Every structure is written in structure tokens, then in C-alpha cells.
Amino acid sequence: MTFSRVVALSGGVGGARFLDGVARALAPGALTAIVNTGDDFTHLGLTICPDLDTVMYTLAAVGDEERGWGLQGETFAAMAMVKRLGGPDWFNLGDRDLATHLLRTEALAAGQSLTAVTARLCAALGVGARVLPMADGPCRTMIETVADGTLPFQEWFVGRRAQPMVRAVRFDGHPPAAPGVLAAIAEAELVLIGPSNPYVSIDPILSLDGVAAALARKPVVAVSPIVGGRAVKGPLGAMIPALTGAPPTAGAIARHYGGWLRGIVVERGDEGGVAGMAVRSTDTIMRSREERLRLAKETLAFAAELVA
Amino acid sequence: MTFSRVVALSGGVGGARFLDGVARALAPGALTAIVNTGDDFTHLGLTICPDLDTVMYTLAAVGDEERGWGLQGETFAAMAMVKRLGGPDWFNLGDRDLATHLLRTEALAAGQSLTAVTARLCAALGVGARVLPMADGPCRTMIETVADGTLPFQEWFVGRRAQPMVRAVRFDGHPPAAPGVLAAIAEAELVLIGPSNPYVSIDPILSLDGVAAALARKPVVAVSPIVGGRAVKGPLGAMIPALTGAPPTAGAIARHYGGWLRGIVVERGDEGGVAGMAVRSTDTIMRSREERLRLAKETLAFAAELVA
Numbered sequence: 177m178t179f180s181r182v183v184a185l186s187g188g189v190g191g192a193r194f195l196d197g198v199a200r201a202l203a204p205g206a207l208t209a210i211v212n213t214g215d216d217f218t219h220l221g222l223t224i225c226p227d228l229d230t231v232m233y234t235l236a237a238v239g240d241e242e243r244g245w246g247l248q249g250e251t252f253a254a255m256a257m258v259k260r261l262g263g264p265d266w267f268n269l270g271d272r273d274l275a276t277h278l279l280r281t282e283a284l285a286a287g288q289s290l291t292a293v294t295a296r297l298c299a300a301l302g303v304g305a306r307v308l309p310m311a312d313g314p315c316r317t318m319i320e321t322v323a324d325g326t327l328p329f330q331e332w333f334v335g336r337r338a339q340p341m342v343r344a345v346r347f348d349g350h351p352p353a354a355p356g357v358l359a360a361i362a363e364a365e366l367v368l369i370g371p372s373n374p375y376v377s378i379d380p381i382l383s384l385d386g387v388a389a390a391l392a393r394k395p396v397v398a399v400s401p402i403v404g405g406r407a408v409k410g411p412l413g414a415m416i417p418a419l420t421g422a423p424p425t426a427g428a429i430a431r432h433y434g435g436w437l438r439g440i441v442v443e444r445g446d447e448g449g450v451a452g453m454a455v456r457s458t459d460t461i462m463r464s465r466e467e468r469l470r471l472a473k474e475t476l477a478f479a480a481e482l483v484a
Numbered sequence: 485m486t487f488s489r490v491v492a493l494s495g496g497v498g499g500a501r502f503l504d505g506v507a508r509a510l511a512p513g514a515l516t517a518i519v520n521t522g523d524d525f526t527h528l529g530l531t532i533c534p535d536l537d538t539v540m541y542t543l544a545a546v547g548d549e550e551r552g553w554g555l556q557g558e559t560f561a562a563m564a565m566v567k568r569l570g571g572p573d574w575f576n577l578g579d580r581d582l583a584t585h586l587l588r589t590e591a592l593a594a595g596q597s598l599t600a601v602t603a604r605l606c607a608a609l610g611v612g613a614r615v616l617p618m619a620d621g622p623c624r625t626m627i628e629t630v631a632d633g634t635l636p637f638q639e640w641f642v643g644r645r646a647q648p649m650v651r652a653v654r655f656d657g658h659p660p661a662a663p664g665v666l667a668a669i670a671e672a673e674l675v676l677i678g679p680s681n682p683y684v685s686i687d688p689i690l691s692l693d694g695v696a697a698a699l700a701r702k703p704v705v706a707v708s709p710i711v712g713g714r715a716v717k718g719p720l721g722a723m724i725p726a727l728t729g730a731p732p733t734a735g736a737i738a739r740h741y742g743g744w745l746r747g748i749v750v751e752r753g754d755e756g757g758v759a760g761m762a763v764r765s766t767d768t769i770m771r772s773r774e775e776r777l778r779l780a781k782e783t784l785a786f787a788a789e790l791v792a
Contacts, residue, residue: 221529221590251561257583262608271579275565282529300570 177480180206183364183394187212187377188227189244189409190401191370192234193462197472198368199235199305207305208360209235212372213290214310214317214347214380217330219267220258222277223284226330227377228294228309229276236301237465244409246270266335291354308360310381313351317376320344322418329376338411342418345375353384361390366479369398371460373412374432375419388436395438397479399460399471400426403443408461425449439482441475454482485788488514491672491702495520495685496535497552497717498709499678500542501770505780506676507543507613515613516668517543520680521598522618522625522655522688525638527575528566530585531592534638535685536602536617537584544609545773552717554578574643599662616668618689621659625684628652630726637684646719650726653683661692669698674787677706679768681720682740683727696744703746705787707768707779708734711751716769733757747790749783762790 182202186195186209199207212227226245233239233247240246250270259265269277276297283293289312298307317329321340332340361367372378382388402424407413416424420432426442427449433440439454447457456478462468490510494503494517507515520535534553541547541555548554558578567573577585584605591601597620606615625637629648640648669675680686690696710732715721724732728740734750735757741748747762755763764786770776 220586221593222586247565251559251579253559253579254562254582254586257555257580258587260608261583261587261605263583263587271559271561271582272565274562274579274582275569275571278528278530278562279566279569279571285529297569300568 177365177483179365179476179480181208181364182206182366182368182476183208183210183360184368184370185210185372185378185381186227186231186370187372188215188230190462191227191372191377192231192239193468194368194370194399194472195231195305196234196237196465197462197468197470198476200469201472201476204304205306208356208364209305209307210310210357210360210381211307212310212377212380214315214376215329215333216314216316217328219269219330220263221281222269222274223281224267224269224277225280225290225309228307229273231307232276232294232298232301232303235298235303235305235307238301247272267330289354291356306360308356309354310357311351311384312354314349315351315380315383316348317380318346318348319376320346333411338414342415344419345379347380347383351384353387357384358386358390361387361394364394366476366483367391367394367396368475368479369396369433371399371401371408373401373407373410373415374429375412375415392436395479395483396433396436397439397441397475397482398429398433398437399475400429400440400442400446402426402429402446403461404445427451439478441471441478454478485673485791487673487784487788489516489672490514490674490676490784491516491518491668492676492678493518493520493680493686493689494535494539494678495680496523496538498770499535499680499685500539500547501776502676502678502707502780503539503613504542504545504773505770505776505778506784508777509780509784512612513614516664516672517613517615518618518665518668518689519615520618520685520688522623522684523637523641524622524624525636527577527638528571529589530577530582531589532575532577532585533588533598533617536615537581539615540584540602540606540609540611543606543611543613543615546609555580575638597662599664614668616664617662618665619659619692620662621657623655623657623659623688623691625688626654626656627684628654641719646722650723652727653687655688655691659692661695665692666694666698669695669702672702674784674791675699675702675704676783676787677704677741677745679707679709679716681709681715681718681723682737683720683723700744703787703791704741704744705747705749705783705790706737706741706745707783708737708748708750708754710734710737710754711769712753735759747786749779749786762786
């Protein structure tokens with residue numbers, strides 16, 4: 177079948193690249209992305225939404241592909257001056273990227289919702305897919321470390337380079353899912369989970385009231401963020417053993433999502449540990465926009481077989 | 485005499501350049517600048533203090549001398565992106581300049597005073613003079629126009645290019661003078677009024693409770709911002725006739741400040757219309773840092789004669 181209403185859950189870089197492929201594989205308007213906001217934080221008085229921004233920039237084809245965050249051709253004059261003026265420099269923000277944070281922060285302060293601001297920014301950048309933050313209210317991912325106490329996600333991830341070993345992940349705040357999130361899932365023919373970190377990028381979405389129940393009524397297909405026993409990007413490779421005692425494999429991802437997953441797409445050779453669901457193996461590393469499209473098409477074809 | 489405690493009242497560009505000369509003509513720490521905040525406004529959620537910033541950047545020798553606002557070597561990537569994202573672009577802010585506004589806005593939101601933030605930013609930039617905002621609370625300069633209603637200063641000055649003809653100037657908000665302002669005047673041996681627009685740059689300072697009374701007990705010397713019947717910069721040349729019916733002359737400046745002015749420094753040839761106070765004529769246009777220093781030294785020498 178050809179899907180005309182697809183929902184995809186996503187974190188930042190890997191998820192965003194997959195979304196870009198899915199958006200282009202489907203008809204215009206067929207994709208709704210539900211994006212993690214657990215990493216959001218306030219810096220220099222600005223509301224920063226790293227995953228939303230990466231998704232937005234990637235879908236608009238203006239993101240810096242090399243660095244994985246921020247905008248192409250970015251400059252960093254403002255942050256250099258912040259440092260000179262004695263301000264914090266542990267979290268870098270590009271000059272053009274600041275425009276997003278300024279407009280968003282101003283709009284939120286004026287009482288607009290994150291959902292509304294995101295829609296407006298996406299429209300300005302010509303993003304065709306519908307991009308929904310998972311929630312308008314705060315839900316903050318907190319990293320409980322073995323030896324350094326509990327740290328807000330960005331302080332652990334950027335400020336401490338994800339070095340302090342993780343004991344548990346929890347979410348502070350329990351907002352309702354953003355308007356449109358539960359309806360989009362209810363109306364979807366298929367739900368995809370991008371190759372994002374399940375603990376810090378997808379679990380915040382699943383923690384929202386009603387999301388898990390809505391997903392349980394839908395065919396859900398995930399793409400594994402693990403390739404050959406390593407995370408393609410980020411701290412996932414160390415988090416899986418720290419949190420589960422098991423090695424970082426596609427099987428660990430499949431077990432984490434559990435019984436409600438209809439199928440999983442894994443890297444060729446990583447099929448071994450996956451049990452209890454359909455598996456499709458292929459090349460999952462997306463080195464180019466063409467590879468995103470190919471992975472998206474293969475995932476949609478696999479899902480079509482499962483749904484048929 | 486050699487002055488060891490001097491207060492100077494200032495607006496933006498012209499006043500800031502004069503302050504720079506005075507600061508260098510005096511011993512380190514001898515100058516306290518009291519700066520207009522009537523032009524301050526909120527833009528993109530940021531608290532912008534144009535005159536404070538111009539004074540700070542000019543005293544730190546990092547300001548853009550050509551343009552008269554912002555920083556040397558400035559870039560404008562953030563504002564270009566704001567425009568692309570559909571945000572307002574009528575007020576331009578440089579990328580490095582944004583650092584000042586971000587740090588100030590964050591600090592104010594955290595409950596710090598404008599006085600404290602200004603001291604911290606000046607210290608970071610190595611400004612030797614003491615720079616005080618006239619007030620920590622809002623006092624907003626409003627321009628009542630003949631045909632376009634009442635406009636906040638920046639909307640009139642930047643947004644409308646100072647084109648709508650002025651009928652009156654008023655100040656919304658009546659905050660107390662900032663801590664240190666009245667004491668600095670009380671302790672000063674001399675008060676200088678820089679070559680700033682009296683209506684929109686100096687009158688806001690004079691409108692604060694206690695300032696006029698404190699000045700009345702001190703020798704006050706002004707530098708005329710009018711040269712040969714024209715304002716050196718800005719809308720003053722049109723404001724004087726609009727507000728007083730008189731031509732834009734040094735005499736109009738002298739009459740505006742009135743009896744409590746001990747003396748005025750005017751451009752050579754502009755002495756004619758000044759009555760009732762001592763006058764010193766010289767070259768008042770400051771084309772270089774050397775000319776600022778010379779004008780400051782001449783003004784201080786003139787004041788020393790008056791005080792002796």
C-alpha cells in the first residue's frame with residue numbers, strides 16, 4: 177500500500193535525517209513529525225529546542241550536515257562576544273541560529289504556544305511536513321549519573337560531554353501531549369520511530385499520557401540507531417549497557433520498545449539478537465540525502481508488507 | 485584647577501564621543517557618566533539600551549565610529565535570519581552587539597539592576613569611567629507628532645526615520661534616579677552636559693526627582709550640539725524649530741537649559757545668540773579621538789576659569 181498519513185517520532189540528528197527521507201518518499205503533507213522536547217532548556221534567557229531545531233533545519237535543507245546541529249554557513253560572532261563579556265560559553269549558538277531562539281522566546285513570552293511558534297518557523301523555512309513538538313509544556317530529561325548526581329540533559333550531554341556514567345533517565349514535568357499529537361497518531365496508517373536514542377529522545381514522547389495507548393492501536397516500525405554494536409552518533413552506545421546491563425545491539429533497541437513494535441529495520445548483520453517481531457536489514461547509515469530517501473523507501477516498503 | 489570628580493550627562497553618539505575625551509583628559513576614575521535611558525526599548529524580547537551601549541562601546545574603544553552605533557567589524561547574520569523567518573527587521577542589531585543585549589536581558593530577568601549589569605559589562609570591556617544609567621526603572625521617551633499620533637522614541641527615530649514632525653516630547657514613567665546618580669552629582673566639582681539632544685537625551689535625566697535640584701548647586705557647563713545652525717547628527721535641527729519656533733542655534737540650546745547653566749561651549753561663530761552665561765567658542769566637531777580629547781581639555785579649562 178501507499179501510505180497517505182504517517183506519523184514519525186523523532187529526536188535530533190539521526191531521526192531528523194530519517195524524517196527528511198520519509199517526507200520526500202511520501203506525498204506532500206502526508207508526514208507528521210512528533211519531536212522530542214525533553215532536551216529543551218533555557219540558555220542566555222532563550223528557549224532552546226535542540227531537536228525541534230535540528231528537525232526543522234534538516235527538513236528545510238538549511239542545516240549543517242557535517243556538524244549535525246545549527247545552520248549551514250553559520251558564524252559565531254555573538255557567542256565570542258558573550259565570552260568576552262564574561263558570559264557562559266559552554267553551549268555554542270550560531271548567529272543565524274540565534275534568530276530562531278529570539279523569535280521563539282519572544283513569541284512564547286507573548287503567550288503563543290510552542291506548537292504555534294514551530295508551525296510558523298517551519299512555514300517561513302518552507303518545511304512541507306507537519307512538525308509538532310511533543311508537548312507545549314515543559315518535560316525535562318534528567319540524567320541521574322552514577323557519581324555526579326542528577327544533571328539536566330544539556331548539562332550532561334554538552335556541558336559534561338556525556339562523560340558521567342548514567343544510572344537512570346527520568347523526566348521532570350508531565351505536560352499533556354501537544355494539541356494534534358494524539359489525533360495525528362489516531363489518524364495515522366503507520367507510525368515510524370526514527371533512529372533516535374530511545375532513552376532520551378523517544379521515551380520522553382512515550383511518557384506523555386495517551387501516547388503509548390494510541391501507539392498500541394497502530395502498526396509501529398522502528399529504525400535501529402545501533403550499527404554493528406555502536407551508536408551511529410551520540411552517547412547511546414554507552415547508555416545501553418549502563419541502563420540495561422546488555423551490550424549495545426539492535427536487539428536491545430527491539431527489547432526496549434517491546435511487544436508493541438510490529439517490526440524493526442536494522443543494519444545488515446545486526447538481525448541476530450532481535451526476537452518477537454519482523455526484522456528488515458539494510459544499510460541504515462545515511463551519508464547523503466539520497467541515502468535518507470532510500471532508507472525511508474525501504475522502511476515504508478517493509479511496513480507496507482507488515483500492514484498488508 | 486584640576487578636577488578630580490566630574491559628572492557628565494550624556495545621550496548617544498555625540499555625548500559618548502565627548503565622554504571619551506573627558507575620560508582621557510581626567511585622572512582614571514575621575515569621571516562619572518550619567519546616561520539617558522529614555523530611548524531604551526524591548527525588541528525581539530531583548531532589553532536594548534542604545535545610549536548606554538554607545539557610551540560603553542565608545543569608552544571601550546570598540547564602537548563603530550563610522551556608523552555611530554554598534555561594534556567595530558560587526559556582522560548582521562542573526563538579523564538577516566530574523567527577516568527570513570518573518571520577524572521584524574526595522575531595527576538592526578549586530579551579531580556581537582546581541583551578546584550585550586542577551587546578557588543584559590538575562591540578568592535583568594534574574595532580578596539584577598540595570599546599574600549592576602552596566603557596571604559588569606563596562607568592567608568586562610575595560611571601561612575606566614564609572615557609567616551609570618540615569619534610572620533602573622523605565623522612563624520612556626514618547627514623541628507626540630503633529631500628524632501621526634504619539635510614538636515611542638525608537639519607532640519614531642528608527643522605524644519612521646525621525647520624519648513625522650514633533651509637537652511635544654514627554655516621558656512615560658517616573659522612576660527614581662538610579663543609585664549613585666544624586667550622590668555623584670552632589671560630590672562633583674563640575675557637571676558637564678555633552679553635545680547631546682537636549683529634548684530627548686538630556687531632559688529625561690533632568691526629569692528625574694532630585695536631579696535638577698542637585699545640579700542647581702553645581703557649576704554646570706554644556707557643549708552645544710548645534711554647529712552653524714545645524715545639528716551635527718540626528719533630528720535636533722528640525723526639533724528645535726518644531727518645539728520652540730526658534731531657529732536651531734546654540735542660543736536655543738542655552739535658552740533651553742536656562743539660568744542654571746554657568747557656561748556653554750559653542751562652535752566658532754555660533755556665539756551670537758547666547759546670552760546670560762559665559763561662552764567659549766572652539767571647533768566642536770569631533771572627527772577623531774584626538775579632537776575629542778582636545779575639546780574635552782578646552783571645555784575643562786573653560787570650566788576651571790568659571791569655577792576659579
